Amino acid sequence: MVLVLLWNNPNSSNESETNTEIYCPIQQTKCTIETTFGPIELSANSQIVPLIPFNLLLTSNNPSLTKAIIRFEGFDDYMGINQFKFTQDNTNRSQWTMRGSIPVCTIDSKTWRVTLNLQDKNSKSFSSQWFKLKII
Secondary structure (H helix, E strand, C coil): CCCCCCCCCHHHHCEECCCEECCCCCCCCCEEEEECCEEEEEEECCCCCCCCCEEEEEECCCCCEEEEEEEEEECCCCCCCEEEECEECCCCCCEEEEEECCCCCCCCCEEEEEEEEEEECCCCEEEEEEEEEEEC
């Protein structure tokens, strides 16, 4: 009888980060997020408020980054899945933009779980971080 033990180290073939909570005060300032793709800078063009479209700018100097998606979900209750894809700028390849809006809530303030997912062309590297965003 031969026993074969295989070791699967998730960081050996795929550089990935699991869904990690981070601090990102995007309502007040831009934030820098450390990822497997290096530092990512995220900023909003205005305050994020329900039903008002806003733009987000993502900046990365890593050319292997090929896909960026951001997702807004209710932190304490279901508010639908509000997912938006960033589009890479054709002239400045280090900048990515997205335009979106979030729904209105029946209570005065709402906390959102905002998840940023990044990946490379071959899906070998993947990064996912999230932060809380309180809307008053």
